[in-house]
Amino acid sequence: MTSYPDLELYIAGRWRASSDTLPVLNPADESVIGALAIASRADLDDALAAATDGHKVWSRTAPATRAEVILKAAALMRERVEEIAYSITLEHGKPLAQARLEVQRGCEFFEWDAAEALRAYGRVIPSAPDIRYIVLQQPIGPVAAFSPWNFPMSQPSRKVAGALAAGCSIILKAAEETPAGAIHIARAFHDAGLPAGVLNLVFGIPGDISAHLIPQPSIRLVAFTGSTAVGKHLTEIAARNMKPVLMELGGHAPVIVCDDVDPVAAAEVSVARKARNTGQVCTSPTRFFVHEKLYGAFVETFAERAKAIKIGNGLESGTQMGPVANHRRKNALEALVRDARDKGARLLAGGECAKGAGYFYPLTVMAELPEDARAMREEPFGPLALINPVRSLDDAIEKANALPFGLAAYAFTHSASNAHQLSERIEAGNLSINTLEASVAETPFGGVKESGYGREGGAEGLHHYMTVKNVSHRMT
């Protein structure tokens, strides 16, 4: 099935249109594909009231029942994979095969967290016989969540899965540029029998929605994925209102290529991974620090393979990389590449935008960048690979840790000693050695330093959505 859904709000278990709309564009040709309903202040207040009511019901629903509803919704999304993937490609631009994998990944987040709902144990603390100390894990309360446009379905899945598995209700403001992924999630939960008000979906002017929702007394947690700048802003609003936050923010992932690996094989897997989602991934491999012994071979292979990546409309078979998702990314990439060239970096592939409609930007490879090139410090969030030689592992680790980010980091080495050094010393929430996969549903994902706070997925995934209550009970 290949239809694009109606772009409505979902509040208190009902779909709601609005006379106020925003156009949604296809980044491959800039055509308008839908009109997105914008929430009014009254809609947001209805969502708050619904989430308050929904929380009362859902937090008192047995974990096994919660898990059953979540698994049913995930099964529906698996059945609807073609329809959801088509919507994602249309609004985001990524190749259809990647959109299908995204749906699968989103379902894995739901399935993992549903199982974790059954294991959210408290504990009993050893004590004298006449008193019992019991630690309860309880759902924290209604969540205000904000998800970005780079993975229209799997990004909101992380937040909805964590909140619902923990027993919380949620108001999700998904990305206005790519709303269909979240709309499909709401549809699946509606069809799976989720009680009204537990999941509410709104769209609008992001700053107005967060400014209204976060200070409300009924909101107990703020969960955000996006840029560090916006994350800091939302954290400030939350702090003024004493709300905890879960912040999954930007990255600038280093890749350390040690002197004991095959440089051709390392470059080949790196190009494929860099092209994924047109580089618009917070864990995208970006700063390559390659041992000087292997540098020439790595750079040559990387540039050659990058030039061979087939760019096009994600709906056309054979497309390996789609457009960037919006004009902001295209402009930002152009500026970063221009700045690096002006400062003396070598351009080895890409760098020139295709003419015509669509936000196409090629896989671009730059080498020997000076430290003051903006691209070496600012997250490109696009298909830009930066390659520099290093003299030693110490040199590489120092450069990798030099930025305020610490989300994902990667390394290629067969040496146990190198791997140990890296595990101990790299400043990142996720280090992957000989693989460029940063996280899966069963592993905790999140950042250190300015890459954020808290973890999604893994055994840690529900922690932020729960609060701890100690009960001291003296037997009388």
Ligand code: NAD
């Ligand atoms: P942006 O920071 O303006 O927006 C990112 C997301 O945050 C969008 O979905 C937007 O709707 C939302 N947002 C923005 N202001 C908000 C506010 N005041 N309240 C609530 N939500 C708000 O940037 P952008 O141009 O859309 O994206 C570019 C940058 O965002 C990238 O450079 C990258 O660092 C970051 N980003 C990170 C991720 C990630 O997975 N960590 C995903 C998307 C974007």
